Amino acid sequence: MRTAVARLAATRIAHPPLLIGLAVLILAEALLPVLGLLMPIRLLLRGWLAAFAVWSCIPIGSMTLLLIHRLTGGEWGQAVAPVLRPAAMLTPLVALALLPVLLGLRDVYPWAADPSTIPTDVGRWYLNEVAFVIRASMALAGWSLLAVIFAAGPGTQLLAGLGLAFFGLTISLVAVDWYLSLEPHYVATAFAAMIAVQQLLAALAFAVLISGPTIDGKVAGDLGGLLIATLLGVVYLELMTFIVAWYGDLPDKSAWFIKRADSGWVAVLIVAILFGAVLPFSMLLIKSIRDSQRGLRIAGSLILFGTTLHIAWLLVPAFEAQGAIVAVACAVLAILVLASLLIGSALQRVLEASHAE
Template sequence: MTSASYTAPPGVKRLQQRALVVGVVFTILFAVGLVLDRAQFFHSYLLAFAFWGGISIGSLALLMLQHLTGGGWGLVIRRVLEAATRTLPLVLILFVPIVVGAHWIYRWTDAAEIAKHPTLTEKAKYLNLPFFTIRAAIYFAIWLLLAFFLNRWSKLQDETANREFTKRMRVLSGPGMVLFVFTVTFASIDWFMSLDPEWSSTIFGFLFVGAWSLSALAFVIAVMAMLSKTEPMNKVVAQLHFHDLGKLLLALVMLWSYFAFSQFLIIWSGNLPEEIRWYLPRTRGGWGAVALAVVILHFALPFLFLLSRSLKRNASKLAIVAILILVMRLFDYLWMIAPAYTGEHFHLSWMDFVGPIGIGGLWLAAFAGALSKRALIPINDPLYETVLEQRHAHAGH
């Protein structure tokens, strides 16, 4: 078998074309909101960025994880993960409007607001736009460098069959995971926790480490379910691989739930005014209903479904659970972001839907384009033969 044997099917190119059309149309429609209601536009834009940017950033974590752990499950999804990480330059571009529109997004950019609250004055050395921008540049520089080397070495391994690149990718992934946790922790504090600058949580950063990794895995499973229906991936991907991915999905659902519940339990039991202020508007009225929906549809149902061995081995059923989790990830971001502006008043804007669709179309077009440029399986990886053996062993099961 050669790399040409694993060329992306025509469906990937069709996805790119359709996603681009949808992305352009809905982004233009979304841009109308910039004129009609500038503040709401940037609030909805942050929501869209959290969702799609999180998939790119979370894919980097999964890419490094599979280099560290090995296993057939990691090999079959590697090219999907690499394609997702190659959208990081687009995510960097998408971050620019957040800096430009920071005045409409973050209270700490308003001098009058700072003067009214002593807490904001104390935090001004950290929460100021120049330093905010510098920190973001550092985060993206680290993510882009990690993605660049992991993608480059993977490509060189394909071209040269030099297995030394496998070792390089594994060696880089160790410290890379440490850097990932630190950068995502601080990025989530800067971009999302600072929406309510008088509130803080030591678990918040870890919550996003879990959330973005979970988003990425759910997306990868949905893509793999699509690819495994046709050649060439149906000759490689086995039920065993989906079973492994399903187990990892269950683990990440539990990890995210653990962080989310731990944060809530600690703050609820402490019952301090400066801490419960974040949860009060998010647990009342319409936002309380959203919170309940997230608990049921993001944790309870996926948890119960993923306990089933047969479901995890069924690509289509596993993909349905993954898509459910993806949809609820968007609502979870909405639940975290929107009440910072609306308070207890439940409000949904048409831009909360148009924005993620428009940005998502552009992101999916970039992803599909990246996916179609390389073979879907790294055939010169040492695990390639193992994956084929796993496929043949489980053929017909």
């Protein structure tokens, strides 16, 4: 870890894209209050949250995969490490990217704008602005530390195990805070697990999409199997959530699904299922495709497309002015991706040099 940090500070080649990437993100955040004079700030922040939900899957999922590989081993982890390490090192950037949401909680979350919309004891002891920020800070600080340690070096298996336990605890809290509390009367016990598996799926799909020629044969087959497992995990958790809600026939749960059942959002979900789940799953069942880098890349790109649509289906129907929010989210996502590519390219050079020693 010290070697990687020292190289990052000393390597001139790494500085320009790193600083430019940070400047792009900071400038975008600084412009939000200015743009808020032209359009409602709540639309900007809600679009920012939707984009953040999609983009943050890859850094957080990459960090988690590094921890998993440290415990389990396997050639698959070594093959995609050049992608997972710099992607995981972007986890501190996740904290910076969430800052506008934390500063504008009352413009994003109904319970923050009007605490009377939730039970008094829930607001007092759990779902309030101070507790929200504390939980987010705790999770992001811990994830960032784990990401830096395991991206810069192997870390220990004990720390990896403890880190996964910490991740399991904190994702159970912040996934509900950041996303599910947009509609605080809806409760789904599997939601946090679904978000965690979705992050793993997105990180794997990203890794196979941009990895080099080291992915072939058995390694490609292993990665294809991991994609199948995580893809089935997301679909299973989403389906079971729907079945439990349908079987329970409770008004709050029904209202949540009714918002997502109009013709437009049903079409989004169908496209996400067909192109982001059914098609890549069918491809990965064929051994010749699963064992080829080209096949994995096609499947990975489809999965990332489906992930984007799935998260949009989960979050955007909670808001009004959905068209404007989608437009803002697309613009913000482009900014986050640009900043990530710039910073990630700098980090990749430093980490490759460090691990080559």
